[in-house]
Amino acid sequence: MLNPSSIISWRTLALIFALLNLKALPLSWHFRLFYRMFTNWSSRARVAARLKDHERASSASSTTPSSINNTHPVFQPVSIFSRSPLLETDYNLHKSNSTYFADLDESRTALVTKLLVAGFKQGAENLQKEGHKGRLSIILGSVHTSFHHEVKPYERYEVRSRVLGWDKKWLVIASFFIRPATKGKDEVLLASALSKYVVKKGRFTVSPTRCLAAAGWLPPAPENSNSSPPQAASSSSGTPLPSSIAELLHLEGTSDTATPDGIAAPIPESVAEVTAAVVEKLESAAEAASSASAQPALTEPLLPLTKLDKSGAWDWHRIEMERLRGLQIAANWLDLDKDLKEEFKRG
Structure with missing residues (x-):
């Protein structure tokens, strides 16, 4: 007959605690980011296929042009889903504000990998030929976050990130923490965030337009796009x-x-x-x-x-x-x- 004391041991309790807080364990953040990179890795062929799918979907949904299907893939959101384990809660027993940034890292990684990776190899080679030495890297410039509603322990939520726009230097991303809609209830905005990324080749700043064009997302610019303002x-x-x-x-x-x-x-x-x-x-x-x-x-x-x-x-x-x-x-x-x-x- 099993001895209850041998089942409920410190080792068993430690294992259960670790499983319940797997997301917050050491190196878990790294594995989560690599997983998002792997599952959202793109090639130029995959980008071209997505653009064709978008074109077909837009034609099919021409009667509802504001739908997500009619939004260009560059501006379409990428979503991840998660929960907040006990080790992510503060003394108020809801998700600690510091832990939002780890989720943002994961969400933005999924988005940026999808958008920029397809043009990285060729882009790096072209920049090297132009005399720009050093490693090609994507660098987070800053993050602003606003908290709207609490996230309770182990509550399921969505982090939805999409590109807002870009200028000569910064790629601006909006992210939203959302409580998914349930039967009879609409989805609830829990938190919102703005982030900006810069792409560098050594000390040289690579414009987001060039990065997105290299990946195949942007159509060619008109020949007279360098003309004077209208x-x-x-x-x-x-x-x-x-x-x-x-x-x-x-x-x-x-x-x-x-x-x-x-x-x-x-x-x-x-x-x-x-x-x-x-x-x-x-x-x-x-x-x-x-x-x-x-x-x-x-x-x-x-x-x-x-x-x-x-x-x-x-x-x-x-x-x-x-x-x-x-x-x-x-x-x-x-x-x-x-x-x-x-x-x-x-x-």
Whole structure:
């Protein structure tokens, strides 16, 4: 007959405790990241297949253009699911704020691996030929997180990450911690986060546009994408928009033969009405800023083409509009990073 004391031993209890907290054990974080890398590893052939699938899905769902199927794969979210074990809880018995960053690492790794890995090898070789030495690496620049609702011990939640936009240096990613929908209840936003990544080859900064194009996600830029900004980009009085707004719209970008990043694009007729609405908002913000002598505050987001009926295929122009819309959402946060550096310098 088994002795109860031999079953309920310290060794057995330790094993049960370890299994219940497997996610928080030493080296577990590393295994989780490598798992996400492996399962989201992409090749150019796989990227091309996903773009074809997206094109077919968009055609099939043309009556519902705002659906996820009609969003370009660059902006589509990647989700992971997890639970918060006992070792991740604080003295209030809910998920500790420090542990959110480990989940963000895992979620962003899945997204960035999917988007950038396909072009890494060829991109590194091209950069080497251009004289840029050193290791090609993806570096996290900063993270901002807001907590909205508590996560209880062992509660199941989703971490959903997607690209918001990018500029000449930073790839901006939005992440959301979500309590999944249940019968009779909608999903609940538990926390939200903004992160920015930079790609480096040694000390050389590689633009996100170049990285995404090398991976095969972006369509070719128009031949005249390096042209001067369109006339509609200036105010009705002929005065250029304030530099902060022009910089947001990339109307003052410099020429880059490698990529069209930061270059004003000609606006096709199909989106002329949308562009006019965007310019009107920016001009209003510029006038308000001029009268108040303050930094312009764009309280309304740029009109997202993803929510327009008959908005057309995801060509270069439409991707640019969505990229700029995402950047505008993160504009105040990106400016805050600069302000904090200045505050530090002041002592």
